[in-house]
Amino acid sequence: MRAHELLRATPAGLYCPPGDFHIDPTRAVARAVITHGHSDHARSGHGAVLATPATLEMMALRHGAVRGGQALVYNHPVVVNGVTLWLAPAGHVLGSAQVVLQMAGCRAVVSGDYKRTADPTCPPFEPVACDVFVSEATFALPVFRHPPPESEIARLLHSAALFPERCHAIGAYVLGKTQRLIRLLRQAGYERPIYLQKQALAICALYRRHGQDLGTLLPAAGAQPGDLAGAMVLTSGGDLALPVDTVRGFASGWMGIQEHARRRDCELPLALSDHADWPELVMTLRQVAAGETWVTHGRADALLRQAKLDGLRVRALADIAGEGGH
Amino acid sequence: MLWESLACRTNPDDRLRLLLDYLRRVPDPDRGFAMAALAARLPIARLSAARLKALAAERVDAQLLAASLGFVGDGPETAALVWPQDLTANRPASLAEVVDSLAQAGKAAMPGVLAGWLDRLATPERRVLLRLASGARLFADTRAIRRALALLGGVDQVELDVAWHDDRPPYAALFAWLAGRAARPAPRPGGYRPLMQPPLLDEAALPGRDPADYLACWQGQGQRALLAAEAGIARLYSADGEDLSAEFRGALTGRVGDAALDGEVVSLPRGGTVLRVLDALRLDDQDVCALPFVERRTRLAAWLAKRPGGWGTLAPTLAFADWADLRRLLAAPAEGAQGIVLIRRDGRYRPGEVQDDACLVWRRPAPRLGAVVLYAHRLGTALAELTIGAYGEGALLPVGRVALADAGAERQRLVAWIRDHAIGWFGPTCQVAPTLVVEIAYETVSRSARHKAGLTLTGARLVGVRWQAPVATAVQLAELARVLPR
Numbered sequence: 001m002r003a004h005e006l007l008r009a010t011p012a013g014l015y016c017p018p019g020d021f022h023i024d025p026t027r028a029v030a031r032a033v034i035t036h037g038h039s040d041h042a043r044s045g046h047g048a049v050l051a052t053p054a055t056l057e058m059m060a061l062r063h064g065a066v067r068g069g070q071a072l073v074y075n076h077p078v079v080v081n082g083v084t085l086w087l088a089p090a091g092h093v094l095g096s097a098q099v100v101l102q103m104a105g106c107r108a109v110v111s112g113d114y115k116r117t118a119d120p121t122c123p124p125f126e127p128v129a130c131d132v133f134v135s136e137a138t139f140a141l142p143v144f145r146h147p148p149p150e151s152e153i154a155r156l157l158h159s160a161a162l163f164p165e166r167c168h169a170i171g172a173y174v175l176g177k178t179q180r181l182i183r184l185l186r187q188a189g190y191e192r193p194i195y196l197q198k199q200a201l202a203i204c205a206l207y208r209r210h211g212q213d214l215g216t217l218l219p220a221a222g223a224q225p226g227d228l229a230g231a232m233v234l235t236s237g238g239d240l241a242l243p244v245d246t247v248r249g250f251a252s253g254w255m256g257i258q259e260h261a262r263r264r265d266c267e268l269p270l271a272l273s274d275h276a277d278w279p280e281l282v283m284t285l286r287q288v289a290a291g292e293t294w295v296t297h298g299r300a301d302a303l304l305r306q307a308k309l310d311g312l313r314v315r316a317l318a319d320i321a322g323e324g325g326h
Numbered sequence: 327m328l329w330e331s332l333a334c335r336t337n338p339d340d341r342l343r344l345l346l347d348y349l350r351r352v353p354d355p356d357r358g359f360a361m362a363a364l365a366a367r368l369p370i371a372r373l374s375a376a377r378l379k380a381l382a383a384e385r386v387d388a389q390l391l392a393a394s395l396g397f398v399g400d401g402p403e404t405a406a407l408v409w410p411q412d413l414t415a416n417r418p419a420s421l422a423e424v425v426d427s428l429a430q431a432g433k434a435a436m437p438g439v440l441a442g443w444l445d446r447l448a449t450p451e452r453r454v455l456l457r458l459a460s461g462a463r464l465f466a467d468t469r470a471i472r473r474a475l476a477l478l479g480g481v482d483q484v485e486l487d488v489a490w491h492d493d494r495p496p497y498a499a500l501f502a503w504l505a506g507r508a509a510r511p512a513p514r515p516g517g518y519r520p521l522m523q524p525p526l527l528d529e530a531a532l533p534g535r536d537p538a539d540y541l542a543c544w545q546g547q548g549q550r551a552l553l554a555a556e557a558g559i560a561r562l563y564s565a566d567g568e569d570l571s572a573e574f575r576g577a578l579t580g581r582v583g584d585a586a587l588d589g590e591v592v593s594l595p596r597g598g599t600v601l602r603v604l605d606a607l608r609l610d611d612q613d614v615c616a617l618p619f620v621e622r623r624t625r626l627a628a629w630l631a632k633r634p635g636g637w638g639t640l641a642p643t644l645a646f647a648d649w650a651d652l653r654r655l656l657a658a659p660a661e662g663a664q665g666i667v668l669i670r671r672d673g674r675y676r677p678g679e680v681q682d683d684a685c686l687v688w689r690r691p692a693p694r695l696g697a698v699v700l701y702a703h704r705l706g707t708a709l710a711e712l713t714i715g716a717y718g719e720g721a722l723l724p725v726g727r728v729a730l731a732d733a734g735a736e737r738q739r740l741v742a743w744i745r746d747h748a749i750g751w752f753g754p755t756c757q758v759a760p761t762l763v764v765e766i767a768y769e770t771v772s773r774s775a776r777h778k779a780g781l782t783l784t785g786a787r788l789v790g791v792r793w794q795a796p797v798a799t800a801v802q803l804a805e806l807a808r809v810l811p812r
Contacts, residue, residue, distance in 0.1 A: 141394050143404060267340075
């Protein structure tokens with residue numbers, strides 16, 4: 001079997017014709033395999049959903065009960081309409097998975113979002129040899145080299161120690177980044193309560209059910225501005241009354257570039273990402289050594305150039321989808 | 327790392343605390359070199375943008391470099407980010423090692439030496455090194471550095487300022503003095519001396535003062551400067567210690583006689599400049615700071631009279647019998663004057679910030695108006711300035727810039743407003759929807775060929791935000807044109 005018979009780019013997202021299911025579809029479909037719980041991958045309204053237990057729970061938390069939900073643990077193959085399918089850890093957030101499809105000697109891996117840096121909240125990415133590898137490209141430029149997470153946490157804690165009377169409010173994505181920041185802070189010895197918004201607290205409760213020790217977490221909404229003086233607050237947007245002299249930070253892979261930190265008027269930019277940086281992308285493509293890599297979610301030009309230098313075959317998924325239309 | 331932390335903070339107290347923390351943690355001579363790097367006083371040759379690009383292209387594929395530069399926009403920042411670090415190579419032992427080798431490398435060898443270090447450094451260090459090599463200024467607030475150093479040693483700010491200006495990186499003598507290991511370095515003859523910085527006059531306290539105790543002169547008509555001449559060599563320093571000699575080389579050549587004079591460099595109507603001398607710290611080889619002002623002025627007048635046709639002229643005093651006279655003068659000040667400086671006849675010359683009534687500045691009341699916010703500008707890393715505009719002939723035209731720091735408690739709300747109303751970014755400039763009126767205090771309206779409006783507000787500063795005011799209430803260009811000097 002050839003790769004494009006096993007996996008095809010369609011307007012609704014990646015589709016497996018023999019298995020008759022979509023992967024991370026962009027609209028409601030009959031049957032979906034979901035790589036992880038972020039809303040641009042896990043949409044609501046599908047007829048049936050296959051995902052890891054944690055991802056299904058996240059979807060239920062966000063959209064209510066998931067219709068036709070089928071939980072599948074890592075590296076446990078099932079057969080769907082003759083296609084052997086299993087989920088491999090992607091190292092992105094709790095429950096994140098690569099979808100491995102195999103049929104008639106052809107294997108495709110849809111990695112979803114992934115990173116290679118160790119993350120205390122999820123098992124590490126496992127490279128799976130394959131014929132087609134679908135990779136994200138969020139940070140696919142050589143300028144993106146995320147510093148070690150420990151150094152970013154050390155900067156945050158240094159500021160908290162140097163300005164002990166001031167609230168530190170760090171903007172962080174509510175699912176994944178927030179919980180990883182908490183675990184990294186705890187690992188670095190920060191034991192004081194951490195203040196969160198309501199939605200983040202609900203997701204933290206889910207992480208706790210999956211064995212993550214997050215320490216004492218308190219609702220930021222109920223706190224008086226006086227309580228927040230000298231406290232650590234993780235925010236994910238929305239209204240939150242913070243003390244006037246709050247040190248404002250932001251945790252994102254984009255913060256590695258000063259210009260982006262400037263535009264956010266951010267006093268404490270933390271280059272902390274749940275996506276692979278440039279060296280990780282290049283290393284992964286070399287490791288997986290797929291017959292062909294399809295690039296999605298981000299910019300493809302630099303990876304295409306690097307693949308040419310490495311003697312690998314890489315195509316932009318957008319171009320492949322375009323060919324399908326003819 | 328220190329620079330990156332500093333660059334993101336706008337609060338002066340925060341910067342001071344970060345600097346002090348660094349100075350206490352980092353040993354010599356690295357902390358000295360770090361301060362020199364911040365203050366742009368490191369002796370490193372400059373690398374052109376083209377040389378820098380060529381250097382980066384030796385390490386990174388040209389196409390990947392071009393894509394990166396297109397995304398980031400800034401040459402040194404891009405090079406710092408894409409430069410592949412050789413993790414197997416030894417890291418430099420110290421900042422001193424890096425600076426020494428770069429300073430000693432000739433112009434031709436410098437790029438190679440630089441590249442060798444870049445291989446062995448992490449991104450934040452590469453960023454600083456490349457910015458320095460490209461000639462970019464790291465940190466504008468050199469005063470914060472000097473304040474932190476004075477606090478570190480618990481020494482007098484004036485003495486510190488002199489020692490800082492006299493010493494060279496890595497400031498071994500300075501740090502030895504601050505640590506109590508050595509005596510205060512002797513001030514270099516003809517070097518920089520801090521000028522007297524008088525406080526602003528509190529008008530409410532005027533009735534308790536006797537006008538007869540003071541002499542008065544116009545203030546703020548030009549740039550405040552110190553002329554320090556020793557052994558036939560004259561140098562001109564700004565009040566902050568910046569060496570302006572190169573700018574005024576023509577005026578300074580041929581100067582004879584040793585002195586340290588406090589004055590203002592004033593532009594003459596028919597071109598050229600003159601140093602309007604207000605006071606003297608030293609005349610010939612005598613320190614006159616301890617003499618009463620009237621005595622200093624008499625000697626200064628005699629000293630200047632012996633040098634007719636020289637660059638320096640004595641600043642004239644204003645005739646007044648009582649405070650009401652001065653208030654009347656302030657209502658219609660001399661060309662360009664910001665106010666009046668009052669000096670006690672019996673007052674000594676005291677360098678640095680003066681806290682009593684020996685010397686006072688009476689600022690003329692600043693007129694106010696409402697103007698529309700047009701653009702916000704980044705300076706360093708944070709949003710720092712606003713371009714404000716007025717209506718003329720149906721269009722909004724820029725009439726000046728104001729510092730965002732003056733917004734005080736309103737700053738954060740204003741920054742949020744700018745983010746929410748941004749129309750587009752052009753490099754460091756953000757265009758906003760012209761719907762917000764801010765209150766501006768200014769010194770004067772002056773003609774300007776650089777402004778489309780033909781005029782600009784000098785000394786404009788932000789005093790408030792009129793959140794609810796409709797844009798139609800902002801000032802009209804025609805109103806500003808009426809107060810232009812003829």
